Amino acid sequence: MDFKKLIKKLEKKGLKKNFYNILIVLLIGVFILLISSIFTNKQSIGKTEAKAEESNKIEEVGDKTNISDYEQTQKNQLKYILSSIQGVGKVEVMISFESSEEHVPALDVNNSVSTTEEKDNGGGTRVNTQENNGKKVVASNKGSNNEPFILKTLNPKVTGVIVVAEGAENKELQYQITKTVSSVYNIPEHKVNVYSMKK
Known part of the structure; x- marks a missing residue:
């Protein structure tokens, strides 16, 4: 349909002013929709970037938590094993690791x-x-x-262990603890220090 013919028909009916008013209102509406969509996209991009930064921070904290969980698990298992040895009472351990987890x-x-x-x-x-x-x-x-x-x-490698245990004043028991820790973590015996717990 020809646009000029449409305008002539509207002029005949006296609707030319109304048509122009409607056309202007439609153009303003389209312009407002375009502007609002631009601002909405900028806000959503900003929110997406903020979420990405937050998830990166959570992953970093998660890695640190995994390492400390691994260390804590190793300490708990070693304490359980050593306290199960005949003559050893209460046990405290400290484990040194070479590095963090390696992917x-x-x-x-x-x-x-x-x-x-x-x-x-x-x-x-x-x-x-x-x-x-x-x-x-x-x-x-x-x-x-x-x-x-x-x-x-790869879990972090154990480089040294300190054990403080009841009953460790007995030299034979001290030797058993040293041998146990050395064999569990495959480290030399001189990297395992065993001390008796104060009473």
């Missing part, structure tokens, strides 16, 4: 070897060998985030 990511390894043999005019040959070694961490998609694909998590 081992999956790697995409791309190794290639190319050999080129060149002959010169004098009859000599030269062989060129070129090796390309490339490693890339494999990522997995979690929502809109790319995170490394973790194959395994």
Whole structure:
């Protein structure tokens, strides 16, 4: 339908002013909708960024909690084992760890070897060998985030243990405690210190 013909029909009916008023109101409404959608998008983007920062902070706190949970579990298990030994009463332990948890990511390894043999005019040959070694961490998609694909998590290594126990004034019992801790954590005996608990 032609727009000019529509206006002429409206003029004949005397509705030209009303038509222009309706058209202006519609244009203003569309303009308001566009402006409000722009502000809404900016606010939602800001909220999304704030949520992402908050989840990152929660993950960092979660990692620290996991480490302390692992340490606490090790302490509790060691206390239980040592207090079960004949002659050992109450036990307190302190365990030193080398580092925190270590995550081992999956790697995409791309190794290639190319050999080129060149002959010169004098009859000599030269062989060129070129090796390309490339490693890339494999990522997995979690929502809109790319995170490394973790194959395994290595617990922190124990580097030393201090044991304070009732009955540790007995040298034979002290030796049994030292041997037990040394074998449990696969550390040398000189890294295990056993002391008697004060009475």
